Amino acid sequence: MEELKKYKWMIPLISGAERNTRRKLLKNLRKKKDRFYPEGGFNADIKNLINCMLCPNMCRFDCNTLQAAKTEVISPAYKARIGYYLTVGKIDPSDPENKEFVDLMYKCSNCENCKIWCPFDFSVVSLLETVRDDLNEKGLMPDYCEKQIDKLKETGTIEDYNIFKTYEEKGIENIETDGNDDVFYYIGCEMMKFPKVVQANIELLKKLGIKFSTNLDKRVCCGSPALNIRDLDTITSLASKSVDLIRKSGAKLVISGCPGCVRTLTERYQKNHILEEKVEHEDEEIRGKDVTEEEEQFSRILYDEGPEVIHIVEYIERLLEEEKLMLHEVPKKYETVTIHDPCLLARNLSNTSSIRKILGHIPNLTIKEPIYNKEFTHCCGWSGTVHWADRDIAIKESENRISELKETGANIIVTACPECELGLAYGIDENEKDTIEIIDLSELLIKAI
Amino acid sequence: MDFNDFDIIYQEKRALIKNKDKIVAELKQNIGEKNVSTKQIDILAYTKDTSLIAMNWTMEGKIAGLPEIITWPANTSHIIEILKVANREKIPVVPYAEGSGVVGGAIPVKGGIIIDMKRFNKIIGINNKNLSVTVQTGTNGMNLERYLNSKGYTGGHIPQSLYTSSVGGWIAHRAAGQFSSKYGKIEDIILGMKLILPTGDKIKFDPMARAATGPQLDKYFIGSEGTLGIVTEATLKIWPYPEKRALISYAFPTIEDSLNATREIMREHIFPAVIRIYDADETLRHFDHIEKAKNKVMTIFVCEGNERLVDLEETITREKCEGNSGIDCGKEPVDHWFETRFKVTETSMFPPYRIVADTIEVAVMWDDASKLYHSVVEATEKVEGNLLVSAHVSHFYPNGVGFYFTFGGVPGKGKSQFDFYKECWNTIIKATLESGGSISHHHGIGINRSHWMDKEWDGGLEVMKKFKDALDPNNIFNPGKIYEKTWNGGDK
Numbered sequence: 047m048e049e050l051k052k053y054k055w056m057i058p059l060i061s062g063a064e065r066n067t068r069r070k071l072l073k074n075l076r077k078k079k080d081r082f083y084p085e086g087g088f089n090a091d092i093k094n095l096i097n098c099m100l101c102p103n104m105c106r107f108d109c110n111t112l113q114a115a116k117t118e119v120i121s122p123a124y125k126a127r128i129g130y131y132l133t134v135g136k137i138d139p140s141d142p143e144n145k146e147f148v149d150l151m152y153k154c155s156n157c158e159n160c161k162i163w164c165p166f167d168f169s170v171v172s173l174l175e176t177v178r179d180d181l182n183e184k185g186l187m188p189d190y191c192e193k194q195i196d197k198l199k200e201t202g203t204i205e206d207y208n209i210f211k212t213y214e215e216k217g218i219e220n221i222e223t224d225g226n227d228d229v230f231y232y233i234g235c236e237m238m239k240f241p242k243v244v245q246a247n248i249e250l251l252k253k254l255g256i257k258f259s260t261n262l263d264k265r266v267c268c269g270s271p272a273l274n275i276r277d278l279d280t281i282t283s284l285a286s287k288s289v290d291l292i293r294k295s296g297a298k299l300v301i302s303g304c305p306g307c308v309r310t311l312t313e314r315y316q317k318n319h320i321l322e323e324k325v326e327h328e329d330e331e332i333r334g335k336d337v338t339e340e341e342e343q344f345s346r347i348l349y350d351e352g353p354e355v356i357h358i359v360e361y362i363e364r365l366l367e368e369e370k371l372m373l374h375e376v377p378k379k380y381e382t383v384t385i386h387d388p389c390l391l392a393r394n395l396s397n398t399s400s401i402r403k404i405l406g407h408i409p410n411l412t413i414k415e416p417i418y419n420k421e422f423t424h425c426c427g428w429s430g431t432v433h434w435a436d437r438d439i440a441i442k443e444s445e446n447r448i449s450e451l452k453e454t455g456a457n458i459i460v461t462a463c464p465e466c467e468l469g470l471a472y473g474i475d476e477n478e479k480d481t482i483e484i485i486d487l488s489e490l491l492i493k494a495i
Numbered sequence: 496m497d498f499n500d501f502d503i504i505y506q507e508k509r510a511l512i513k514n515k516d517k518i519v520a521e522l523k524q525n526i527g528e529k530n531v532s533t534k535q536i537d538i539l540a541y542t543k544d545t546s547l548i549a550m551n552w553t554m555e556g557k558i559a560g561l562p563e564i565i566t567w568p569a570n571t572s573h574i575i576e577i578l579k580v581a582n583r584e585k586i587p588v589v590p591y592a593e594g595s596g597v598v599g600g601a602i603p604v605k606g607g608i609i610i611d612m613k614r615f616n617k618i619i620g621i622n623n624k625n626l627s628v629t630v631q632t633g634t635n636g637m638n639l640e641r642y643l644n645s646k647g648y649t650g651g652h653i654p655q656s657l658y659t660s661s662v663g664g665w666i667a668h669r670a671a672g673q674f675s676s677k678y679g680k681i682e683d684i685i686l687g688m689k690l691i692l693p694t695g696d697k698i699k700f701d702p703m704a705r706a707a708t709g710p711q712l713d714k715y716f717i718g719s720e721g722t723l724g725i726v727t728e729a730t731l732k733i734w735p736y737p738e739k740r741a742l743i744s745y746a747f748p749t750i751e752d753s754l755n756a757t758r759e760i761m762r763e764h765i766f767p768a769v770i771r772i773y774d775a776d777e778t779l780r781h782f783d784h785i786e787k788a789k790n791k792v793m794t795i796f797v798c799e800g801n802e803r804l805v806d807l808e809e810t811i812t813r814e815k816c817e818g819n820s821g822i823d824c825g826k827e828p829v830d831h832w833f834e835t836r837f838k839v840t841e842t843s844m845f846p847p848y849r850i851v852a853d854t855i856e857v858a859v860m861w862d863d864a865s866k867l868y869h870s871v872v873e874a875t876e877k878v879e880g881n882l883l884v885s886a887h888v889s890h891f892y893p894n895g896v897g898f899y900f901t902f903g904g905v906p907g908k909g910k911s912q913f914d915f916y917k918e919c920w921n922t923i924i925k926a927t928l929e930s931g932g933s934i935s936h937h938h939g940i941g942i943n944r945s946h947w948m949d950k951e952w953d954g955g956l957e958v959m960k961k962f963k964d965a966l967d968p969n970n971i972f973n974p975g976k977i978y979e980k981t982w983n984g985g986d987k
Binding site: 052053055056059060063064066067070071074075078082096097098099100101102103104105106107108113116117118119121124127128131136137138141143144146147150163165166417418 | 496537553554591614616780842848849883904907
């Protein structure tokens with residue numbers, strides 16, 4: 047409708063055109079799909095792939111993978127063009143010689159900066175995911191993606207071992223639920239790589255007297271990597287386990303230090319109809335029978351009546367507002383900090399204020415903002431699929447971001463995402479590792495309590 | 496993938512590189528394995544620029560021109576090494592950065608080597624006292640502007656392609672931004688530059704306020720469209736970020752009334768940063784929600800800078816508009832322009848319907864402005880299959896203006912999209928020349944206008960060719976542009 051409204055000025059031009067011109071135009075209007083859409087079933091968002099591939103690349107300046115790779119191949123419009131050609135068969139995705147064209151569909155860090163500038167208001171990754179759906183259906187998932195899926199299936203986590211089971215060796219306390227928790231502290235797979243952050247959060251919750259659990263013995267990944275790869279079967283299995291565990295804790299509030307987990311548990315499950323599919327699927331199996339109460343509960347728990355799922359910074363902000371938490375001075379080393387806003391928190395969860403409000407409660411702390419901050423933040427390189435498909439690009443993204451953060455003059459980089467913490471570390475030169483410190487907000491807070 | 500599955504538009508003048516494997520190996524040896532590619536995925540990415548007809552070709556699975564080797568130099572030594580090989584083997588080289596040109600300037604019509612300048616993206620520094628910034632030329636325009644804004648400045652060069660063009664592209668195509676009535680065009684903004692000549696020699700023009708040191712050689716490279724060398728670094732003027740903006744709009748009964756008002760403003764040496772006159776058709780297209788502008792000619796102004804000066808500029812601008820039957824439409828049309836100026840959707844919307852459209856900018860002195868507008872519209876309306884021809888006036892001087900025409904339609908019977916495209920282009924350019932105009936205001940020559948250069952320059956073109964021969968004896972730098980009539984040989 048928007049399209050029609052925008053181009054309504056063309057109607058008198060068409061109706062007033064010479065007969066042959068008008069006929070030709072009307073034929074072109076009718077034949078658009080016959081000519082330019084693939085035959086048979088497909089998942090690809092053809093309309094917007096075309097919109098993107100014919101765009102003058104209006105988002106290119108803020109595409110973090112392009113700014114890292116510095117080749118036209120990584121430009122958003124070219125990715126869309128290849129996605130379109132792969133879909134319509136102009137480039138055969140099943141030909142092994144065309145593997146690099148298939149790989150291009152995964153060279154995106156999901157930062158969604160492009161969406162800010164897109165004349166059509168979509169992100170490039172939202173198009174690439176639809177192409178990946180078709181590739182998956184044809185059995186053409188790249189091996190580096192298959193490897194991730196295998197790990198998720200085998201260990202329920204992003205590692206080839208169950209990373210949640212390493213809590214003891216990492217000095218992380220596991221707190222089992224008794225079914226009557228106030229809060230479920232949802233520790234992500236990536237967060238398990240940062241035990242100090244987890245320890246800080248557990249210490250904080252304990253000091254505040256919050257009744258909470260972590261349930262690390264039963265935990266699995268939220269499934270975010272499977273969603274990026276578009277393996278919906280794997281995600282459904284992980285989602286069911288995660289939701290079941292949350293439900294059994296009795297908590298009405300789920301907090302996580304990983305914005306990727308928060309987004310997955312909320313918006314991404316719903317948008318991808320994850321649990322609805324499960325219900326439908328099982329409904330087919332038990333055709334003629336009623337959908338069980340438990341399955342209905344699965345569907346409701348996240349979408350309607352489920353617990354609130356928020357990032358831990360939002361929770362801490364609430365505690366400060368309710369004056370349940372007081373912050374004091376931090377050691378001198380941490381007096382001047384810069385902030386790396388995680389893409390997922392800033393753009394997907396639309397929260398750039400909590401970190402700043404929290405830091406604003408620390409009396410002796412000064413924030414040095416980078417040029418690209420808040421909703422315009424740049425990516426660490428470690429989100430999406432590019433760090434599997436082309437690690438060099440991801441590392442360069444990280445180097446670019448570190449360079450922007452260093453320009454502030456602050457040596458302490460505060461963030462609130464384990465993936466960012468992981469990614470940004472790749473961007474620091476070996477000889478700077480003693481001077482520049484990347485720190486999760488929770489680690490800093492513990493120093494201020 | 497097989498490039499034989501893609502129809503190549505500019506194929507006839509393409510010469511394949513002899514001993515390619517050996518040359519690629521040599522290039523890799525000299526500038527690094529990762530900085531050279533012959534992979535299909537890389538080649539395909541450099542087969543077009545942002546010419547609107549190239550969007551139609553992309554939709555139809557065709558490609559404009561096919562290079563054979565892609566290079567990504569990281570420093571000037573790499574460029575010099577590439578040029579050594581290219582000169583020795585007489586291989587065409589095409590400088591490329593963001594590929595936002597719209598006249599075919601970056602299309603490798605004769606194949607050869609692409610030199611992608613994206614890695615030249617350092618902003619070297621701001622000189623606050625001199626009000627200048629020094630920058631490598633592969634830097635994206637918006638990234639430069641955002642950097643300057645963060646430091647309290649503006650570059651003043653804000654083309655609609657800001658998001659998708661490079662500093663090098665601006666210089667190569669003698670570009671003009673939407674705020675240029677105040678800040679000037681790129682040739683006014685550039686203070687100094689470093690470049691590499693086709694022979695591999697480096698020259699530099701140090702930033703200077705002004706100089707009387709013989710013919711100003713530096714100016715000759717501005718607008719040379721990658722045919723005379725590669726600019727690697729530039730020093731540009733900057734301005735303190737404006738402290739005030741006044742947004743003004745008036746609707747006029749006719750385009751002549753609006754041209755008179757803006758001419759009178761210019762005569763007073765009042766330079767609103769932005770002035771744009773939309774003819775009645777474009778007013779309907781962009782401002783149909785403004786009741787007072789119905790069946791009229793919308794004109795918008797942005798005055799910006801020092802608050803007291805802006806107030807004065809606004810007063811005089813309003814006086815001149817009201818003295819020429821202008822009706823005040825408030826700031827809303829200007830807000831609308833600010834909101835939509837980078838929302839480019841037309842390049843995507845038309846090709847799937849096989850509609851061929853484009854914009855063509857030309858320049859003219861004031862005394863021929865009205866005549867040129869009506870002549871171009873009348874001539875273009877007669878092209879078989881054309882649905883629309885309209886214009887806005889986008890650039891203003893005390894002595895004349897720049898018009899921006901839009902056409903769009905479908906080819907007549909037996910004609911290709913390219914035939915229709917060329918017919919519209921040639922019609923508009925011919926009418927422009929007959930009305931006393933210049934064939935390009937700020938997009939440049941590229942392929943689309945090169946066959947009109949002898950009419951534009953008369954004997955001057957021969958002098959240009961001599962310069963070209965002297966600087967580029969092997970004619971390797973972006974051949975098929977400016978001096979050669981590619982459309983006469985590469986038609987499809």
